[in-house]
Amino acid sequence: MLRLEALHKRYATGEVALTGVDLEVIKGQVMALIGPSGAGKSTLIRCVNRLVPPTGGRIFFNNEDVTRLSSRKLLKMRRQMGMIFQEFALVERLSVMENVLSGRLGYVGFWRSFLRKFPQTDIDKAFRLLKRIGLDHMVDKRADELSGGQRQRVGIARALIQDPQLLLVDEPTASLDPKTSRQIMRLICELAHERNLACVINIHDVPLAKMFAQRVVGLRLGEIVYDGTPEGLNDDVLTEIYGEEDWHINKYAPKAAQQESSWDEEDTEEPAATAS
Amino acid sequence: MKKILRNQQQRQVDTNMTNLSLAPRTWKRKSFIENQTVRYSICAGVILYLFLSFNTLEINWIRVWEGLPRGQKFLAGFAPPDFISRWEEIVDGVLESLWMTVASTVVGIFISIPVALGAARNIAHPSVYYFCRGIIAISRSFHEILLAIFFVKFFGFGPFAGFVTLSFATIGFFAKLLTEDIEDTSVSQSEAIQATGANWWQWINYGIQPQVMPRMIGLGLYRFDINFRESAIVGVVGGGGIGATLNTAFDRYEFDSAAAILIVIIAIVFFVEYTSGIVRKQVQ
Amino acid sequence: MAVDQQGEKKVWQRFDKKKQRLHWAGWFTGTAIFVYCFQLISEKTFWMFVWDSPNQVGDLAYRMIPPTWGYFDKIWEPLWDTINIATLGTVLAIFIAFPTAFLAARNTSPSVIFMRPFALLVIVSSRSINSIIWALLLVAIVGPGLFAGIIAIGLRSIGFVAKLLYEAIEEIDHNQVEAIQATGAGQLQVLAYGIVPQILPAFAGISVYRWDINIRESTVLGLVGAGGIGLQLNASIMELAWSKVSLILIAIIITVIFSEWISAKVRHAII
Numbered sequence: 019m020l021r022l023e024a025l026h027k028r029y030a031t032g033e034v035a036l037t038g039v040d041l042e043v044i045k046g047q048v049m050a051l052i053g054p055s056g057a058g059k060s061t062l063i064r065c066v067n068r069l070v071p072p073t074g075g076r077i078f079f080n081n082e083d084v085t086r087l088s089s090r091k092l093l094k095m096r097r098q099m100g101m102i103f104q105e106f107a108l109v110e111r112l113s114v115m116e117n118v119l120s121g122r123l124g125y126v127g128f129w130r131s132f133l134r135k136f137p138q139t140d141i142d143k144a145f146r147l148l149k150r151i152g153l154d155h156m157v158d159k160r161a162d163e164l165s166g167g168q169r170q171r172v173g174i175a176r177a178l179i180q181d182p183q184l185l186l187v188d189e190p191t192a193s194l195d196p197k198t199s200r201q202i203m204r205l206i207c208e209l210a211h212e213r214n215l216a217c218v219i220n221i222h223d224v225p226l227a228k229m230f231a232q233r234v235v236g237l238r239l240g241e242i243v244y245d246g247t248p249e250g251l252n253d254d255v256l257t258e259i260y261g262e263e264d265w266h267i268n269k270y271a272p273k274a275a276q277q278e279s280s281w282d283e284e285d286t287e288e289p290a291a292t293a294s
Numbered sequence: 295m296k297k298i299l300r301n302q303q304q305r306q307v308d309t310n311m312t313n314l315s316l317a318p319r320t321w322k323r324k325s326f327i328e329n330q331t332v333r334y335s336i337c338a339g340v341i342l343y344l345f346l347s348f349n350t351l352e353i354n355w356i357r358v359w360e361g362l363p364r365g366q367k368f369l370a371g372f373a374p375p376d377f378i379s380r381w382e383e384i385v386d387g388v389l390e391s392l393w394m395t396v397a398s399t400v401v402g403i404f405i406s407i408p409v410a411l412g413a414a415r416n417i418a419h420p421s422v423y424y425f426c427r428g429i430i431a432i433s434r435s436f437h438e439i440l441l442a443i444f445f446v447k448f449f450g451f452g453p454f455a456g457f458v459t460l461s462f463a464t465i466g467f468f469a470k471l472l473t474e475d476i477e478d479t480s481v482s483q484s485e486a487i488q489a490t491g492a493n494w495w496q497w498i499n500y501g502i503q504p505q506v507m508p509r510m511i512g513l514g515l516y517r518f519d520i521n522f523r524e525s526a527i528v529g530v531v532g533g534g535g536i537g538a539t540l541n542t543a544f545d546r547y548e549f550d551s552a553a554a555i556l557i558v559i560i561a562i563v564f565f566v567e568y569t570s571g572i573v574r575k576q577v578q
Numbered sequence: 579m580a581v582d583q584q585g586e587k588k589v590w591q592r593f594d595k596k597k598q599r600l601h602w603a604g605w606f607t608g609t610a611i612f613v614y615c616f617q618l619i620s621e622k623t624f625w626m627f628v629w630d631s632p633n634q635v636g637d638l639a640y641r642m643i644p645p646t647w648g649y650f651d652k653i654w655e656p657l658w659d660t661i662n663i664a665t666l667g668t669v670l671a672i673f674i675a676f677p678t679a680f681l682a683a684r685n686t687s688p689s690v691i692f693m694r695p696f697a698l699l700v701i702v703s704s705r706s707i708n709s710i711i712w713a714l715l716l717v718a719i720v721g722p723g724l725f726a727g728i729i730a731i732g733l734r735s736i737g738f739v740a741k742l743l744y745e746a747i748e749e750i751d752h753n754q755v756e757a758i759q760a761t762g763a764g765q766l767q768v769l770a771y772g773i774v775p776q777i778l779p780a781f782a783g784i785s786v787y788r789w790d791i792n793i794r795e796s797t798v799l800g801l802v803g804a805g806g807i808g809l810q811l812n813a814s815i816m817e818l819a820w821s822k823v824s825l826i827l828i829a830i831i832i833t834v835i836f837s838e839w840i841s842a843k844v845r846h847a848i849i
Contacts, residue, residue, distance in 0.1 A: 067760055096762035107757035111775040115321055120771050124762025131763075132770050134323040141321050158324045173757075180761055347662045353725045361720035368719055390622075393615040400612050435831050437798045439710060443815065448634045450627030453619045527710050530802070534622065540711065544718045552715070556707065563706035 019045045019080055019216055020066065020184060026074030027061050027240075035061040037240040038075065043184070048207055048217040050231035050248075052224055054260050057237040059220045063186045066218070067099045068092060079184070097124035100177030100215075102206070104189035106169040108176075110162040114153060117161050117172050118144045121179035140179070147175040151205065167198035171205065178209060185210060187219040191226065199223065203230045224251065364547075371549030372557075380543070380551045387536035388558060391525035394456045394535055399518045401457075402464025409465060410472035411498070417476065430473070433466025442528040456533030460521045467520070471513055472506065479505045511577050515570035523563060641820035649825050653810055657833060659724060660806035663799065664792040664837075667731025672785055675736045679743035686747055686773065697740070704737030709795045713804040727804035731796060735788050746780040747773065782848045790841035797830045 020043040027036040035058040043049060051059050064070040066077060068084060077084040079095060087095060100121070108117045122140045123131055130136065148154045151171040161169060170190060177185060187206060191199035203219075207230050210217045221227050227234055228248040236244030236251075236259040244255050253265045325333060377384070412418045412426035441462055445455040484501035492500065529537020536555060543552040582589045593601060680686045682697035712733045716726035750773060758772035800808020807826060814822040 069756055069759060093762045093764060096760060099760070101757065101760035103753060103757055105753055107753040109754050109758070109771060109775050110751075111778065112771070113324060116323065116771075120758055120763070121761050123758065123764075123767045123771060128764060128766045128770070131767055138318050138320070142318060144321070145319050157321070176757075176761070186760075343665075347666065350658065351662065351666075351724055354721065354723055357721040357723070358725055365719045368715070390618075393618045396611060397615045397619060400608075435834060436827075437794055439798050439801060440827070444638075447638065448631040450624050452622050452624065454623035454628060457619055523706060523708055527708050530710065530714065537711075541714065544714050547718065560703050560706040564702050567702070 019043065020218075021078040022062075022066075022075065023078070024075035025062070025065060025072055025077065027058070027065060027070065028073045035240055036065070036072075039237075039240070039242055041235065041242065041245075043216050043218060045183070045216050046210075046214045047233055048210055048219065048231050049233045049235060050227035051218060051220045051235050051237060052222065052227050052259065053237035055222075056239075057259075058240040059237055060188055062237070063101075063188050063218060063220050066184075066186055067096050067101065093124055097180055098182050099184045099186055100180050100182035102170070102173050102177050102185065102187040102190050104192045106166070106173050106193070108161040108169055108172055111160065113158045113160055114148070114164070114172055115144060115157045118147060118175045118179055121176040124180065143179050143181075144175070147179055150209075151175050166194050167202065170194065170198075170202050174202075174206060174209065178213070183215060185215050185217040185219075187217065187221075189220050189222060191221065191223060199226060200229075206230075224256070367547075368549045368553070371551075371553040374550075375553035375557055376548075376550035377554045380539070380548070380554075383539050383542075384536075384551075384555055384558060387529070387539035387555075388562070390453050391522060391529070391535035391537075392562075394453050394460060394525050394528075395518060395522040398457050398460035398464060399514065399521050402461040402517070402521075403468055403514055405461070406465050406468040406472060410469040410476060413469060413473045414476040416479075416481075417498075417502075426469070426473075430466050430469050433462055434470065438463050438524050439527050439531060442531045442533045446532045451532040451534075453534030456525060456528040456535055459528050459533055460524060463524065464517055464521060468513060468517055472510060475506045475509055476502060508577050512570070512574045515566075515573060519563060519566045519570065522566060523559070526559060638820065642824040644821065645825035645828060646819075646821045647825065649822050650829070653807060653826060653829055656800070656807040656810050657829060660796045660800075660808075660833070661793065663724060663727040663731055663804075663806050664789060664796040667728045667796070668735055668785065668789040668792050670728065670732035671735030671739055671788070674732075675739035675743060676781075678736065678740040679747060680769075682740060682744040683747035685750075685752075686769070697744075701737045701740045701744075704733055704735075705741065706737075707734065709734040709792075709799065710802060713799045714802050717803045722803035722805070724805035727796060727799045727806055730799060730804055731792050734795075735792060738788050738791075739784055742784045743777065743781055746777045746784075750776040779848050783845045786841050786844045790837050793837040794834050797833065 020041075022039050022041040025036050025039040025041075026034075028034045035056075039058075039062060051062065053059050061070055065072045066079075066084070068087075072085055075085075079098070082095070084092075084095060109120065112120070116134070119134075119136050119140060120131075122136060122143075126136055126140070145154070145157075148157060151174060153168060153171055153175075156164070156168070161172065164172065173190075185206070190202055190206065194202060203226055206217065206219070209215075219227075219231065228251060231248055234244065234246065234248050234251060235242055236255065238259050243258050244251075256265050257263065409426050409429055412422045413430060415423060418426065438459060442455065442459045445458045445462075449455045449458060479502055483505060484497065487497050487501035525533075525535040526537040526540060529535040529539070530541050532538070536559065540552060540555050543549075543555060582591070582594075591598075678697050678700055681688070681693045682701060684690070684694070687694040687697070709730050712730035713726055716730050720726055720729075754776065755768060755772040758768050763771065796806050796808075798808045798811070800806045800810065801812045803809070803812075807830065811823065811826050814820075814826060
């Protein structure tokens with residue numbers, strides 16, 4: 019349902035984030051996208067719904083070329099893709115309910131949304147989703163009064179109320195503690211399974227990716243270097259994606275005192291790709 | 295009230311049923327002011343105010359109507375503005391304003407610094423504190439034009455009165471903001487300096503000054519901008535500067551000269567703002 | 579920071595040679611300019627008057643104290659007029675400044691080549707000219723009275739409110755806007771849901787702040803004929819009725835303190 023052909027992105031600063039990516043995403047499949055900072059994961063996800071315009075290649079969503087859509091058709095297409103963000107990206111001053119309902123903005127005209135007169139079916143959907151994620155009792159609370167995990171749940175509800183076919187998830191657990199991270203990943207995968215959604219999850223936590231995804235794609239410096247099952251992620255593959263590292267050592271033992279720094283120069287991160 | 299009760303009953307129904315609810319559950323956005331009485335009384339108050347104010351407004355609409363052609367003439371004065379006939383007077387006035395601005399900003403800031411130090415709660419002795427706060431309050435209460443009237447009375451017509459007016463106004467502005475900045479400085483940074491055994495002056499120079507310096511420079515440039523604009527006002531009451539030239543142009547209905555003067559003022563203010571933006575970026 | 583190798587020692591100085599020279603040059607030029615300016619002012623000053631000033635101060639103080647308390651009943655209406663000038667002028671300005679700010683902000687301007695410079699020009703022009711100068715101009719056009727005052731306050735406030743507002747618009751959290759865009763919302767909806775909620779507290783604070791400043795400015799507009807208590811002030815100064823002047827000044831201070839108190843309260847409540 020989603021097909022990327024030779025996707026290429028070069029930012030105005032000259033930085034090349036994606037160098038010809040070919041990828042196919044199947045309906046109902048949960049796919050994890052892993053790779054070091056600057057590999058192009060965020061850029062790839064944002065190119066799919068054109069928050070970042072690609073500089074080359076094509077993106078086909080249900081056989082329609084996303085890169086060539088007019089702005090009105092683009093809005094219609096965005097409705098079918100739910101996006102979940104790393105820093106939750108809720109509108110802080112609005113209530114939980116308003117944030118969830120804002121997922122329906124693509125379906126509702128300006129004046130109705132301005133006066134908050136959403137159709138009853140949307141309101142029913144919102145209440146159902148809030149119940150499903152366990153925030154039924156916080157309907158009118160302001161978004162900035164919630165904890166991190168609660169905010170991410172609202173973000174998930176906002177994405178799902180769009181009735182999307184595809185979920186684009188950008189580092190959903192980066193700002194969360196270990197337990198909440200697993201709860202959120204579990205929730206996302208359950209909901210994707212219930213609704214038979216395709217899911218592309220950008221994630222830097224490899225164990226979490228292995229635990230929850232059905233397919234893992236590794237990105238390095240803007241190109242795909244691995245595409246397979248989570249079980250296939252052995253040390254060699256991880257080294258190819260992230261670089262040389264002791265992937266299996268369990269306990270850190272300090273070496274004898276040294277004059278020079280032991281920081282591995284190869285580990286210097288490239289500047290993170292930002293959505294322009 | 296009824297709707298709230300109905301919603302509560304609805305929620306009861308919902309939790310009792312495991313499948314779809316019988317009646318739809320509604321939602322309305324939370325109002326900004328929850329208390330209904332407060333909300334309605336504020337609305338009523340606003341409407342009452344608007345009604346009263348419009349009724350008591352004594353506007354001579356006939357005069358306004360008659361004035362429109364003159365307004366048109368004014369706008370026409372911009373196309374093109376007349377820089378030439380009154381050129382010397384314009385240049386004289388602008389230069390006088392600029393000198394006043396430079397001198398008063400420098401002097402004003404110079405005096406503000408000890409006043410601000412004296413008015414900062416974390417630095418000054420209580421009696422000094424109240425005295426300095428008093429100076430700041432007096433300086434800020436009076437509009438510059440009032441100060442100008444008084445200083446013209448004391449010192450006579452001319453740019454000196456304007457200079458004193460602007461310096462005095464600068465003290466109120468600058469010292470207040472500087473004091474707030476000083477009071478906001480990080481306690482840990484200045485504590486650390488104190489802990490090394492530094493004396494009072496060193497403490498100010500190392501512990502306080504570096505923290506407030508960047509903002510001070512920005513503020514100084516901002517005040518320079520304000521002082522230039524206000525130099526136009528003091529001229530209206532005799533304090534020298536471009537204000538006098540402008541006033542004369544209006545009095546003589548010489549709208550094209552007036553337009554020229556206004557354009558010069560706008561251009562200079564814009565230029566000052568632009569350069570201050572650049573300088574501020576360098577300093578940060 | 580400057581480190582210099584001098585033979586065996588490593589020497590540290592606060593600024594390297596080049597910066598030191600720049601600093602010296604800067605201070606020298608600054609002082610030179612200041613001295614020059616002061617000299618120019620001096621030339622045009624009748625120092626005789628300046629030395630006489632203590633006498634003037636004493637004389638004035640004698641005439642101003644005590645204030646004519648009885649005059650108070652005559653100034654209620656002008657005070658009411660003054661408050662109206664400030665309030666109506668601020669409201670007028672807000673209506674115009676709000677859209678102007680959106681045109682001027684880099685991230686919301688519909689056209690960066692035409693609309694943005696135009697909006698910025700409007701803002702600079704409005705800001706560069708004080709309310710009193712605007713009032714002078716308007717009195718020359720539409721005659722003395724409240725109308726000139728209200729329009730003058732309005733014209734000046736547009737620049738102030740729009741400038742602060744567009745700076746706030748440019749500083750919003752882009753993530754929130756992106757999220758709303760990702761749902762397929764149209765431009766206006768993105769504005770209404772993603773941008774406006776973020777700037778509402780700033781907008782309210784700026785508006786109240788400007789209203790407070792405008793009260794102070796409205797009190798003196800009458801000096802040039804634009805209505806309000808300034809008219810009484812002007813008349814009293816012309817008559818050299820200094821004790822009435824001091825009463826009016828007291829009334830003005832009280833009004834300003836009152837409006838500052840309201841403004842601080844409201845801005846505290848909106849966070």
